[in-house]
Amino acid sequence: MTLAVENVSLAQRLASIxxxxxxxxxxxxxxxxxxxxxxxxxxxxxxxxxxxxxVTLGAAPLxxxxxxxxARAIGYLPQTPEIxxxxxxxxxxxxxxxxxxxxxxxxxxxxALAAMDLDALRQRPISRLSGGERARALMARVLACQPQWLxxxxxxxxxxxxxxxxxxxxxxxxxxxxxxxxxxxxxLAQAMNHADRVMVLDGGKLVADGPPxxxxxxxxxxxxxxxxxxxxxxxxxxxxxxxx
Amino acid sequence: MNRPVPLLLLGLxxxxxxxxxxxxVWINPFDPHTANAAVILLQLxxxxxxLALCVGAGLGGAGAAMQGYLRNPLADPGLFGIAxxxxxxxxxxxxxxxxxxxxxxTFALIGAGGAMALLALIAGRDGGVAxxxxxxxxxxxxxxxxxxxxxxxxxxxFALSEIVTWLMGALADRSWRDVAIAAPLTLIGLAFLAATxxxxxxxxxxxxxxxxxxxxxxxLQWLMIAGVGLTVGAGVAVAGIIGFVxxxxxxxxxxxxxxxxxxxxxxxxxxxxxxxxxxxxxxRIMPLAGGELRLGIALSLLxxxxxxxxxxxxxxxxx
Numbered sequence: 241m242t243l244a245v246e247n248v249s250l251a252q253r254l255a256s257i258x259x260x261x262x263x264x265x266x267x268x269x270x271x272x273x274x275x276x277x278x279x280x281x282x283x284x285x286x287x288x289x290x291x292x293x294x295v296t297l298g299a300a301p302l303x304x305x306x307x308x309x310x311a312r313a314i315g316y317l318p319q320t321p322e323i324x325x326x327x328x329x330x331x332x333x334x335x336x337x338x339x340x341x342x343x344x345x346x347x348x349x350x351x352a353l354a355a356m357d358l359d360a361l362r363q364r365p366i367s368r369l370s371g372g373e374r375a376r377a378l379m380a381r382v383l384a385c386q387p388q389w390l391x392x393x394x395x396x397x398x399x400x401x402x403x404x405x406x407x408x409x410x411x412x413x414x415x416x417x418x419x420x421x422x423x424x425x426x427x428l429a430q431a432m433n434h435a436d437r438v439m440v441l442d443g444g445k446l447v448a449d450g451p452p453x454x455x456x457x458x459x460x461x462x463x464x465x466x467x468x469x470x471x472x473x474x475x476x477x478x479x480x481x482x483x484x
Numbered sequence: 485m486n487r488p489v490p491l492l493l494l495g496l497x498x499x500x501x502x503x504x505x506x507x508x509v510w511i512n513p514f515d516p517h518t519a520n521a522a523v524i525l526l527q528l529x530x531x532x533x534x535l536a537l538c539v540g541a542g543l544g545g546a547g548a549a550m551q552g553y554l555r556n557p558l559a560d561p562g563l564f565g566i567a568x569x570x571x572x573x574x575x576x577x578x579x580x581x582x583x584x585x586x587x588x589x590t591f592a593l594i595g596a597g598g599a600m601a602l603l604a605l606i607a608g609r610d611g612g613v614a615x616x617x618x619x620x621x622x623x624x625x626x627x628x629x630x631x632x633x634x635x636x637x638x639x640x641x642f643a644l645s646e647i648v649t650w651l652m653g654a655l656a657d658r659s660w661r662d663v664a665i666a667a668p669l670t671l672i673g674l675a676f677l678a679a680t681x682x683x684x685x686x687x688x689x690x691x692x693x694x695x696x697x698x699x700x701x702x703x704l705q706w707l708m709i710a711g712v713g714l715t716v717g718a719g720v721a722v723a724g725i726i727g728f729v730x731x732x733x734x735x736x737x738x739x740x741x742x743x744x745x746x747x748x749x750x751x752x753x754x755x756x757x758x759x760x761x762x763x764x765x766x767x768r769i770m771p772l773a774g775g776e777l778r779l780g781i782a783l784s785l786l787x788x789x790x791x792x793x794x795x796x797x798x799x800x801x802x803x
Binding site: 306326 | 688695
């Protein structure tokens with residue numbers, strides 16, 4: 241199944257962007273501050289309606305889906321998450337099952353807690369978690385829904401090395417099972433290391449789209465970020481050792 | 485997880501019959517010779533107790549829903565302007581000296597309905613919470629100003645005294661007619677509020693994440709207008725302004741739940757009913773020269789220190 245944008249424009253934020261994302265791939269959206277990365281992700285999630293152009297999931301326009309059907313298909317982690325009430329980690333993760341009324345979801349919640357290494361913290365109130373632990377709990381909330389598409393805005397930003405590697409492994413596992421993973425990433429090294437495909441945005445325009453080595457070439461980085469930088473690693477390879 | 489529900493039901497089961505016995509005339513259930521016992525029980529105390537349960541449940545449920553919707557522990561049903569709208573309707577009925585016993589509740593319900601309609605009209609198409617709340621505050625402020633105007637231009641000292649007394653809120657001298665007005669509207673309103681549970685749970689994560697979880701903000705807004713409007717409007721129509729119940733009750737039950745907004749709706753409704761039943765009973769038996777303590781005053785006297793304690797707890801980051 242594909243998640244595609246066609247000629248999507250949004251006043252002063254996105255200019256005629258077209259791209260077709262495939263399930264089974266990890267796609268990174270990169271670009272400097274204000275490039276429109278989070279805006280594009282919100283359009284892909286169906287949370288922002290473009291002024292012109294269409295967003296389609298499979299053959300159907302995303303806007304034609306009922307909110308609950310869309311929520312089951314597309315999981316979304318916002319960049320600046322908030323948690324209004326001091327719920328426990330387990331309760332927070334269980335909120336991910338809201339698009340599935342009637343289903344117990346106990347198994348999916350357990351899997352999400354385990355994937356984010358939260359078993360020991362499940363009863364702990366959110367107010368007594370560190371920033372990284374909270375970020376893991378919020379990611380587990382998205383995983384608990386088991387959507388076909390995982391859209392996350394800077395999901396690795398607050399994580400330590402081990403948990404960052406663990407989450408990347410989870411993204412890869414989800415992609416291996418056919419899910420589409422779309423990540424907004426600020427850190428180009430992370431995009432190089434973990435993505436199958438990189439989309440580079442600049443000033444609301446899609447300026448490069450392809451395998452990481454091509455989309456984040458020296459020339460593109462120089463043009464978009466105005467920095468002379470070169471990738472020293474091996475494109476596409478995992479730079480981090482993953483836990484067994 | 486609704487652990488407090490059985491306890492609250494038990495509390496109601498105990499408090500309801502006891503409240504019927506207490507008052508200026510104490511009724512001994514083992515002495516069948518108390519004068520006018522049947523009339524006092526069936527025509528005075530039972531409707532009053534049922535009304536306390538209705539109004540309290542409506543205010544408690546509406547308060548819990550408001551706090552969940554606004555993601556703010558200080559939110560109160562009055563914030564949407566529906567209670568002031570209903571109060572304005574009632575004040576106008578007293579000001580005009582409308583004679584029928586149905587006039588005051590009818591005017592109050594029209595006031596509540598007007599506030600609901602205005603709220604729906606002003607609120608944005610995208611269902612955003614901030615604009616909606618500001619619209620509610622504007623309506624509350626406008627209704628408050630118009631009430632003050634009505635009071636200042638009061639046609640007779642008698643009307644003035646009636647308005648001021650009514651605004652204090654009470655359940656004294658209510659009948660089955662008031663129950664017939666409040667009970668069905670409150671129940672329908674509570675049903676609307678119950679339907680908001682899952683959406684309010686999702687709002688724990690903020691508006692954007694809630695939408696990503698399938699919440700339709702417009703539908704939620706309509707449910708909130710209808711639910712809060714009916715419960716609060718019906719409550720004000722029969723009992724006047726009774727403050728602080730909607731603010732206090734969710735805080736009292738929250739620690740006994742998993743703290744999801746949806747999980748405190750039912751316990752808040754039950755606890756609101758119980759609180760008002762007990763408070764009204766205490767007002768009735770409290771020895772006070774010149775009549776009984778007005779319920780609205782009693783709850784405000786209780787509510788103000790509670791509010792202060794809440795603010796202090798918030799300062800320490802405990803809420």
